[in-house]
Amino acid sequence: xxxxxxxxxxxxxxxxxxxxxxxxxxxxxxxxxxxxxxxxxxxxxxxxxxxxxxxxxxxxxxxxxxxxxxxxxxxxxxxxxxxxxxxxxxxxxxxxxxxxxxxxxxxxxxxxxxxxxxxxxxxxxxxxxxxxxxxxxxxxxxxxxxxxxxxxxxxxxxxxxxxxxxxxxxxxxxxxxxxxxxxxxxxxxxxxxxxxxxxxxxxxxxxxxxxxxxxxxxxxxxxxxxxxxxxxxxxxxxxxxxxxxxxxxxx
Amino acid sequence: xxxxxxxxxxxxxxxxxxxxxxxxxxxxxxxxxxxxxxxxxxxxxxxxxxxxxxxxxxxxxxxxxxxxxxxxxxxxxxxxxxxxxxxxxxxxxxxxxxxxxxxxxxxxxxxxxxxxxxxxxxxxxxxxxxxxxxxxxxxxxxxxxxxxxxxxxxxxxxxxxxxxxxxxxxxxxxxxxxxxxxxxxxxxxxxxxxxxxxxxxxxxxxxxxxxxxxxxxxxxxxxxxxxxxxxxxxxxxxxxxxxxxxxxxxxxxxxxxxxxxxxxxxxxxxxxxxxxxxxxxxxxxxxxxxxxxxxxxxxxxxxxxxxxxxxxxxxxxxxx
Numbered sequence: 203x204x205x206x207x208x209x210x211x212x213x214x215x216x217x218x219x220x221x222x223x224x225x226x227x228x229x230x231x232x233x234x235x236x237x238x239x240x241x242x243x244x245x246x247x248x249x250x251x252x253x254x255x256x257x258x259x260x261x262x263x264x265x266x267x268x269x270x271x272x273x274x275x276x277x278x279x280x281x282x283x284x285x286x287x288x289x290x291x292x293x294x295x296x297x298x299x300x301x302x303x304x305x306x307x308x309x310x311x312x313x314x315x316x317x318x319x320x321x322x323x324x325x326x327x328x329x330x331x332x333x334x335x336x337x338x339x340x341x342x343x344x345x346x347x348x349x350x351x352x353x354x355x356x357x358x359x360x361x362x363x364x365x366x367x368x369x370x371x372x373x374x375x376x377x378x379x380x381x382x383x384x385x386x387x388x389x390x391x392x393x394x395x396x397x398x399x400x401x402x403x404x405x406x407x408x409x410x411x412x413x414x415x416x417x418x419x420x421x422x423x424x425x426x427x428x429x430x431x432x433x434x435x436x437x438x439x440x441x442x443x444x445x446x447x448x449x450x451x452x453x
Numbered sequence: 454x455x456x457x458x459x460x461x462x463x464x465x466x467x468x469x470x471x472x473x474x475x476x477x478x479x480x481x482x483x484x485x486x487x488x489x490x491x492x493x494x495x496x497x498x499x500x501x502x503x504x505x506x507x508x509x510x511x512x513x514x515x516x517x518x519x520x521x522x523x524x525x526x527x528x529x530x531x532x533x534x535x536x537x538x539x540x541x542x543x544x545x546x547x548x549x550x551x552x553x554x555x556x557x558x559x560x561x562x563x564x565x566x567x568x569x570x571x572x573x574x575x576x577x578x579x580x581x582x583x584x585x586x587x588x589x590x591x592x593x594x595x596x597x598x599x600x601x602x603x604x605x606x607x608x609x610x611x612x613x614x615x616x617x618x619x620x621x622x623x624x625x626x627x628x629x630x631x632x633x634x635x636x637x638x639x640x641x642x643x644x645x646x647x648x649x650x651x652x653x654x655x656x657x658x659x660x661x662x663x664x665x666x667x668x669x670x671x672x673x674x675x676x677x678x679x680x681x682x683x684x685x686x687x688x689x690x691x692x693x694x695x696x697x698x699x700x701x702x703x704x705x706x707x708x709x710x711x712x713x714x715x716x717x718x719x720x721x722x723x724x725x726x727x728x729x730x731x732x733x734x735x736x737x738x739x740x741x742x743x744x745x746x747x748x749x750x751x752x753x754x755x756x757x758x759x760x761x762x763x764x765x766x767x768x769x770x771x772x773x
Contacts, residue, residue, distance in 0.1 A: 230549055232528065232548050234548075235547065256632075280658060280682065284630075303681070303682045303709060305657060328682065328735060330679065330681045350709070350735050350758070354679075354706055377758055379732060379734045379735075379755065381732045382704075404755065406755050432755060450755075450757055452754060452755065453750055453752070453756040453763070
């Protein structure tokens with residue numbers, strides 16, 4: 203019933219079903235109110251909006267019982283996900299298909315195949331993750347083709363495959379900057395895989411510990427998995443620490 | 454413990470209880486007096502008490518004494534307000550309290566030079582015709598805490614999430630989201646000095662995230678904050694000597710800004726921008742220095758992945 207630009211406010215704790223968004227909208231759940239979506243079929247929130255539409259989701263709990271996506275962003279200008287908890291999806295907690303801009307902050311993503319998956323078939327998927335926890339997924343964060351992502355003050359823990367992963371296929375490179383973050387308890391802490399395109403990860407002021415493999419770089423042919431350090435990271439206490447492929451300098 | 458001391462202790466406890474009762478009797482009127490209340494079920498003909506709350510911020514602020522508090526009791530929209538004295542407007546955690554305007558400003562402050570205004574927990578929304586979310590024309594100290602402000606976009610040099618014009622004032626912004634305005638936080642004093650402390654703020658999707666454009670002087674300390682997806686993230690500008698701006702950025706992120714992550718457009722060579730522990734990535738221009746002023750770096754910043762990382766080698770400054 204709402205029109206573009208409206209705000210939907212949740213007044214009290216309760217269960218709210220899955221839905222699709224096709225315009226600018228804000229959904230706000232104030233602190234102290236529990237708005238839970240239990241999703242047994244289909245996606246939690248599907249965003250199929252116009253190129254100038256901004257979608258803001260605040261304070262939601264989205265629980266999957268097997269199906270595909272917690273939040274699936276097909277199209278729109280920007281998506282903000284704040285203070286949300288998303289778990290238990292067969293594919294991804296958040297799947298962001300650019301072009302567009304994604305901000306995730308103060309949010310927990312756990313027990314899905316991908317905590318967050320970011321890519322763009324054309325243009326660029328720009329994203330910032332601030333104070334995000336990625337726990338017990340297969341992959342905490344995967345940045346695929348045409349993704350440019352900055353992560354700060356975030357944790358990838360106990361993911362069964364990889365904590366922070368750049369894995370671009372066709373059509374474009376993937377880039378991830380990690381600042382003041384932690385990768386621990388994963389099979390692999392941070393992996394840069396140049397498969398069908400160039401992968402670049404830059405790491406600063408971060409800790410990689412207690413993973414089976416701390417750091418891993420994989421290159422295929424001319425496509426390099428760049429894994430660069432600013433020289434201010436702690437990479438210790440992994441079964442195999444691995445190594446950076448190069449450095450970049452502080453400025 | 455012997456019997457006499459037990460009696461003595463008992464007497465002491467009774468006396469202390471009496472003292473506390475007297476304190477409480479004296480203190481209750483002092484606590485109750487300055488508080489006024491608004492609620493979605495309130496009426497503006499009410500006295501704005503806890504039992505009979507008002508409906509709008511404007512009515513509650515008008516009946517409140519200087520230094521008083523206006524407290525939100527439940528989720529609702531409470532309308533725009535003009536403040537002319539020291540006042541606190543507080544929406545406690547657990548409710549959604551909004552001010553929505555289609556033109557003009559959400560909260561206008563024309564208070565005394567020594568007055569303090571505190572805004573906590575509000576959602577303030579505007580449109581393409583709206584002036585400012587919070588517009589401080591005159592005030593001593595303005596504190597904005599835990600607010601969400603978006604959509605103020607009335608045009609070029611117009612449309613700010615928070616704008617402060619007050620000379621010789623203090624601005625504090627904490628834990629707030631400032632989105633989709635023409636200017637996120639603007640410091641625009643034409644004389645005197647503004648001292649701003651901005652901590653844990655996300656200013657995203659604006660024309661300019663943090664805009665210091667003054668013909669007076671200004672010091673802006675911005676910490677643990679982000680400027681993403683704006684045209685320019687952090688802007689340090691003034692109208693030339695004697696105007697002067699010092700902008701200090703600590704542990705900040707500037708990313709995906711379509712023109713510049715950190716841009717200085719100084720006319721005064723004495724203006725300074727200090728960068729420490731910041732990540733400036735994925736912008737068109739990471740650091741863009743104008744014709745004057747100085748950009749300093751502590752040598753601990755990540756400046757990578759911008760189309761143009763920097764048009765200047767920043768001057769080094771040392772950690773202490």
